[in-house]
Amino acid sequence: MNVIDPNTSQPKWTRKPQARPDEVLEAALDVFAVNGFAATRMDDIAKAAGLSKAAIYLYFPSKDDVFKALVEQRIGVLQGHFDAAAKDQKRDPIAGLRHVARMWATSFQDLRVAALPRIILAEALRFPDLAEFYHRTVIERTQGALVELIQAGIDAGLFRQVEPLLAARALVSPLVFEILRRQAFPAHNIGQPMEVLVEAVFDLFLNGIAAVPLQPFVGVKP
Amino acid sequence: MNVIDPNTSQPKWTRKPQARPDEVLEAALDVFAVNGFAATRMDDIAKAAGLSKAAIYLYFPSKDDVFKALVEQRIGVLQGHFDAAAKDQKRDPIAGLRHVARMWATSFQDLRVAALPRIILAEALRFPDLAEFYHRTVIERTQGALVELIQAGIDAGLFRQVEPLLAARALVSPLVFEILRRQAFPAHNIGQPMEVLVEAVFDLFLNGIAAVPLQPFVGVKP
Amino acid sequence: MNVIDPNTSQPKWTRKPQARPDEVLEAALDVFAVNGFAATRMDDIAKAAGLSKAAIYLYFPSKDDVFKALVEQRIGVLQGHFDAAAKDQKRDPIAGLRHVARMWATSFQDLRVAALPRIILAEALRFPDLAEFYHRTVIERTQGALVELIQAGIDAGLFRQVEPLLAARALVSPLVFEILRRQAFPAHNIGQPMEVLVEAVFDLFLNGIAAVPLQPFVGVKP
Amino acid sequence: MNVIDPNTSQPKWTRKPQARPDEVLEAALDVFAVNGFAATRMDDIAKAAGLSKAAIYLYFPSKDDVFKALVEQRIGVLQGHFDAAAKDQKRDPIAGLRHVARMWATSFQDLRVAALPRIILAEALRFPDLAEFYHRTVIERTQGALVELIQAGIDAGLFRQVEPLLAARALVSPLVFEILRRQAFPAHNIGQPMEVLVEAVFDLFLNGIAAVPLQPFVGVKP
DNA sequence: GATGAATGAGAGTTCATTCAT
DNA sequence: AATGAATGAACTCTCATTCAT
Secondary structure (H helix, E strand, O other): OOOOOOOOOOOOOOOOOOHHHHHHHHHHHHHHHHHOOOOOOHHHHHHHHOOOHHHHHHHOOOHHHHHHHHHHHHHHHHHHHHHOOOOOOOOOHHHHHHHHHHHHHHHOOOHHHHHHHHHHHHHOOOOHHHHHHHHHHHHHHHHHHHHHHHHHHHHOOOEOOOOHHHHHHHHHHHHHHHHHHHHHOHHHOOOOOHHHHHHHHHHHHHHHHEOOOOOOOOOOOO | OOOOOOOOOOOOOOOOHHHHHHHHHHHHHHHHHHHOOOOOOHHHHHHHHOOOHHHHHHHOOOHHHHHHHHHHHHHHHHHHHHHHHHOOOOOOHHHHHHHHHHHHHHHOOOHHHHHHHHHHHHHOOOOHHHHHHHHHHHHHHHHHHHHHHHHHHHHOOOEOOOOHHHHHHHHHHHHHHHHHHHHHOHHHOOOOOHHHHHHHHHHHHHHHHEOOOOOOOOOOOO | OOOOOOOOOOOOOOOOOOHHHHHHHHHHHHHHHHHOOOOOOHHHHHHHHOOOHHHHHHHOOOHHHHHHHHHHHHHHHHHHHHHOOOOOOOOOHHHHHHHHHHHHHHHOOOHHHHHHHHHHHHHOOOOHHHHHHHHHHHHHHHHHHHHHHHHHHHHOOOEOOOOHHHHHHHHHHHHHHHHHHHHHOHHHOOOOOHHHHHHHHHHHHHHHHEOOOOOOOOOOOO | OOOOOOOOOOOOOOOOHHHHHHHHHHHHHHHHHHHOOOOOOHHHHHHHHOOOHHHHHHHOOOHHHHHHHHHHHHHHHHHHHHHHHHOOOOOOHHHHHHHHHHHHHHHOOOHHHHHHHHHHHHHOOOOHHHHHHHHHHHHHHHHHHHHHHHHHHHHOOOEOOOOHHHHHHHHHHHHHHHHHHHHHOHHHOOOOOHHHHHHHHHHHHHHHHEOOOOOOOOOOOO
């Protein structure tokens, strides 16, 4: 009543400025990452964002929508990480695969990035469309890139005649699982950096699919 | 599905008082598997068990305790399998590992059993003691058994000098991840049975750690 | 079905044996005295009585009725204590009053007796008819007896022209209040026996109503 | 009675946000006074305050806390009276005692205030800390003030060598007991105002402890 | 007579959401 | 834009009471 121009009596808002919503999502990620969806209260998000609870509703119509917007936004970020990674590497599939694997380690150093897969897996039942979106934009793309590389390796005679999708998953899952494990069982985290794990996993994987024996594997003493 | 057969609509039960707590857990598993922990109401469990809400409290002091009892019960069953499997197999580590891997496939055929890891993962932050319990009784023991087998293989010169814990996880994680994947992204489940996946994963793993080249891997066409 | 004679098919009971109900009331007094009415569960009473909860309902139709029966029974006991006490003492009103006062001390040594006034005061609003009954059978009678004694004292020229009812209350209330105080604030109970208190209160009272100065009062050092 | 005027049925209020907690306590006192603690539902308080049940929780974290806050608030008021009253009266202990006694009459004219001791008594066992608080802030301080006055009277040769604490209780208990009596046995309330009772009790008390005979007591005809 | 088993009807408490300002 | 205040609709848990055996 004091801010609105009395000439234009538009009681409902439609404009949503850009900075604020992102700040809210930023804050929401922090609390969702720690508490999960159900246990996070709108008050928590508001407090983390330095806003009042009601203010959140200026930008997002519901708690579900905050969550969805958050995941969609972060998926975008995640996707950016991997998007170009696998391109133009078919000349040297092994180097390409190694590059992708190492990128994992780097990306998931950021806990706010690492939280995303766990959140999605945990809440997939409640937000099947989100899970679907994640699958389509992140999983399938990453898998696709890996599959292409693996197929290229097979075609080049570097790899055995494995099923590429399966092999791709065999490479990715120990890495994803490790970041899930670290979040779910923080008490059992040895201080080992992800990079070391990645190298070991990749080496094991490479030996698994190599057409000919490779260099001897050097295990990691945790 | 097994507690209340939707085909036969007989709302009244022949009571088996001694088995009541187990029936409640049975029902609880059904509901938790579909809704997760937080979204499951005591009324849901009660209804699934053919009881009143208050009756649940005759057997379990709280919702948390229902969940914990459920995990303990299911885990106890699984654990017996693995414990027995891992012992007495050190003579033939490869056969031992293969046996354990195959047992996974069998155990997690039951979708309600498969739901447990997902629920644990989703609720680990809210129930750290439950997660701790799960880690201690399931993860550590399974890992321990695998590590022993792998170490035996290394000692016998069958496997390369890999880090056993890491190798164990590299074997297990594709399998665990697959059951998570199937639940989180049901739309992307190809009908492939777990057994086939297990064989492929195990073969890839074996080639990865084998000291000498093995028989050529035959990939699975999904 | 196994105990009841199949010839006489009387599904409802009317007979209530004598011993059991009293045992129940005995137990009920214990728990009501400690927890008050609302906080006492039927289970508590049952456990204290060594019976099942359902068995209580064989003897009393409701929790309220247990309470009422208990109070009525104990009022009878209490009443018996004081009933004849004040009779035939009009020859020597001072001795009569002293006798009554000392009886208080003796009676309320028993905590199960002492609990009654507190219970009744505490629950008077919920059980107005019980309170009424207590007033009629205990308070009025006791007061009546005291009033008669005091009136006799006045008539004999021993006491001043006080209002007898008021004086009676002035004598009784410090005593009753003390037993309430001891129950409500057990942490502040100095070990002083009731008898000592009674003597002091009585002495103070006597000096208060005496027509002529009496012997010097000897205070009690607690 | 004072919060929701039954005569003017205006369901909506002019909101005074700052005063809300006090309004809630005001309403709570009304309801607690009638129903006691256990039998009062949060809904009752809310309705009496013209609020929703959930709104109460904006100001008080639990029902217990509403009760405690209520007692503290009311006691604070009372206590101020007594504290001031007892000071600066040692020159004339008799006038001081009379003043304190008369303040009782005034304070407990308000039936809602009079309800507090009864509630405390009834709930003392369930809320030992509340009882403790009440004892410390009300009973001990009132007693302390009286004890000092009585001791001053003894020192001045006005009173006999009575035990001051005991004498203080002998003065107070008929008054406290009377307000309990009036609530527990409303059917037996003669219309006599508290002031008259106070004068009579005080006169009796004074004669009881006086070192020399005082003016003849004039009893009250109820 | 007695009980184990069960329940309906609440109770206190929480929280996403709304609205007047 | 933003918020303090408020609430309705749950939810977990409790307990007096019932009933088949």
